[in-house]
Amino acid sequence: MKSSSSRWAVVALLVVAALGTGCGTGFNNSPLVTEGPMVSSRDVASGDEVQMHLVVTDKDGDPLVYNWLQEPLAPAGSFSDVTVREPSWVAPEVSSPRTFVLKVTIKDPENATLISWTSILVHPR
Numbered sequence: 018m019k020s021s022s023s024r025w026a027v028v029a030l031l032v033v034a035a036l037g038t039g040c041g042t043g044f045n046n047s048p049l050v051t052e053g054p055m056v057s058s059r060d061v062a063s064g065d066e067v068q069m070h071l072v073v074t075d076k077d078g079d080p081l082v083y084n085w086l087q088e089p090l091a092p093a094g095s096f097s098d099v100t101v102r103e104p105s106w107v108a109p110e111v112s113s114p115r116t117f118v119l120k121v122t123i124k125d126p127e128n129a130t131l132i133s134w135t136s137i138l139v140h141p142r
Contacts, residue, residue: 050123053072062140063109084122118130118135
């Protein structure tokens with residue numbers, strides 16, 4: 018006959034095995050871009066609007082935060098919303114052809130960060 022203390026030890030061991038130790042041993046996967054970013058057209062005139070296409074996965078199923086930025090900052094085009102996965106962007110007024118980089122920073126709640134970008138050539142209208 019087993020003692021009651023050995024039965025409790027087995028129960029405790031099974032609970033720890035099922036629930037984990039809670040010692041922060043979990044691993045966070047970074048977001049992964051599987052498509053894009055791409056724009057609906059890579060060669061546009063000032064004032065034209067392009068749509069972003071971006072597919073991102075996160076193995077942990079974490080909610081992701083997006084932040085879009087244009088480089089160079091001036092002359093400024095405009096994003097429909099810099100915090101969404103697939104915003105649109107209106108090309109700025111230019112006096113000669115210029116290339117702009119549209120960059121997105123993607124973060125998960127654990128601050129795993131990924132930066133991706135695309136470029137677009139803007140011509141004067």
